[in-house]
Amino acid sequence: MQMESQTKLNIQRKRKILRKRRRIKWFRIFVFLILLALSLLAAGWLTVRLYHWASDTYAVYAELYDGYRQRRELRAASFDPRFDGYTNILFIGFDLGREDTGRQVDSLFLLSFCHEDGRVRIIHIPRYTLAEIPGIAQPERINNAYYYGGVNLLEQSAAKLLNVTIHHYVAIDTETLRELVDIIGGIDVYVETDMDYEDPEGDLYIHIPKGYQHMDGDTAQKYLRFASDELGAYGRSKRQQAFIKVVYKRILQPDMLAKLPLLTDVWERRVDSTIEGFDTVHFASILHKLSGTKPDSILLPGGWDQYGSWVCNRQAADEKLRELFPLEPEQEENKGFWGLFKEE
Numbered sequence: 001m002q003m004e005s006q007t008k009l010n011i012q013r014k015r016k017i018l019r020k021r022r023r024i025k026w027f028r029i030f031v032f033l034i035l036l037a038l039s040l041l042a043a044g045w046l047t048v049r050l051y052h053w054a055s056d057t058y059a060v061y062a063e064l065y066d067g068y069r070q071r072r073e074l075r076a077a078s079f080d081p082r083f084d085g086y087t088n089i090l091f092i093g094f095d096l097g098r099e100d101t102g103r104q105v106d107s108l109f110l111l112s113f114c115h116e117d118g119r120v121r122i123i124h125i126p127r128y129t130l131a132e133i134p135g136i137a138q139p140e141r142i143n144n145a146y147y148y149g150g151v152n153l154l155e156q157s158a159a160k161l162l163n164v165t166i167h168h169y170v171a172i173d174t175e176t177l178r179e180l181v182d183i184i185g186g187i188d189v190y191v192e193t194d195m196d197y198e199d200p201e202g203d204l205y206i207h208i209p210k211g212y213q214h215m216d217g218d219t220a221q222k223y224l225r226f227a228s229d230e231l232g233a234y235g236r237s238k239r240q241q242a243f244i245k246v247v248y249k250r251i252l253q254p255d256m257l258a259k260l261p262l263l264t265d266v267w268e269r270r271v272d273s274t275i276e277g278f279d280t281v282h283f284a285s286i287l288h289k290l291s292g293t294k295p296d297s298i299l300l301p302g303g304w305d306q307y308g309s310w311v312c313n314r315q316a317a318d319e320k321l322r323e324l325f326p327l328e329p330e331q332e333e334n335k336g337f338w339g340l341f342k343e344e
Contacts, residue, residue: 075167075274083165086325087113087286089275090158090166092151094173095225103173105143105154107224107240110162112324113286120295121324122244123162126237126310129300131161141309151272161312162300162321168279171272174225178217179270183262185255186216187246195226241297248295296324 093107105127112121131142134156135149145157151171159166172180181187195208206222215223224240250256267273301316 071274078165079167080165083167083325085115086165086167087115087282088164088167089113090155090169092146092154092169092171093177093224094171096173096175105146106174108142108154108158109240109244110158110164110166111244112164115286118286120248122241122295122297123324124237124241124297124299125158125161126300126302128308129161129302129310129312130305131157131312133157134160163318164321164325168274170275172270174221176266176270177224178221179266180263181215181217181220181247183259183266184247184250185259186214187220187243187250188212188214189220189223189242189246191223195223197226237299241299245295245297298324 089111091107091109091111092105094103095106096103108125108127110121110123110125112123113119114121125142127141127143129142130139131145132139133142133145133148134153136144142154142157142161145154151169155166155169190212191208191210194210195206197204197206199205204222204225206226208219208223208226213219220243224236224243226236226239298320300310300312301320302310302312305311
């Protein structure tokens with residue numbers, strides 16, 4: 001009897017243990033199912049949120065791109081197809097000027113990239129160049145176009161003067177130039193003569209000795225603004241040519257990649273330009289071809305008149321532009337020499 005009782009107790013104990021194990025097993029299954037359900041709900045919620053975020057982001061970028069495309073098509077409507085193989089950018093440098101005058105056009109040049117071979121062309125336009133300004137009866141100095149109608153009228157006047165398509169413009173002032181030169185680590189320039197000039201009223205003090213100089217941003221903008229030697233404005237234009245060549249060479253150096261974020265930040269904050277973020281791919285393709293190419297840099301052919309204005313030599317300018325922007329043989333045959341740069 002005692003043995004039967006013990007056996008019965010053992011059986012009951014085992015059954016109890018089995019029931020407990022089954023409860024634990026089902027509890028674990030229950031917890032797992034709850035966790036799985038919660039995970040599926042979280043995944044579904046996250047998927048919905050990501051979908052809405054992606055949809056909203058796409059809508060925003062689609063709207064931005066649509067606006068960019070419309071602006072580009074509006075500008076492209078006036079482009080001459082003869083220059084489809086180039087990207088021509090008008091660079092405008094502003095002097096902040098005095099309080100009573102405001103900022104004024106200080107330098108002007110066209111930077112042109114050839115898509116086929118990566119050649120770079122730079123055409124410097126003296127700011128005192130006499131030009132036809134749309135809406136103005138008589139030719140005036142081209143820098144006055146900004147006074148009459150801002151950057152857009154200045155761009156139109158430059159395009160008319162050169163008889164080329166301008167695809168973009170970039171406008172910066174002396175303070176922005178100073179910041180950009182400092183970011184790239186300064187530049188090395190040979191100064192042809194001692195530069196000494198003081199204008200207390202304009203808060204401008206220039207003292208740069210002759211010889212090779214490593215210039216920071218402040219010195220560089222003073223170097224470009226100096227025009228008090230015997231060459232006057234002509235010497236100033238030549239110095240701007242030398243400066244642009246040095247900067248061009250500097251930006252092709254490998255260490256510039258690390259400086260791109262800072263340059264991009266300044267560009268977005270302080271530079272007025274028609275170049276937008278969606279143009280990045282196009283300009284990346286252009287920059288890829290620049291290695292090893294040397295820019296063709298010229299001063300707009302002409303001379304000074306008795307009033308201190310630069311008068312363009314139309315025939316010499318057209319011949320030089322022909323060299324810089326050669327057309328296809330069939331285009332030359334159809335248009336002839338004299339019709340090459342005439343407006344339609």
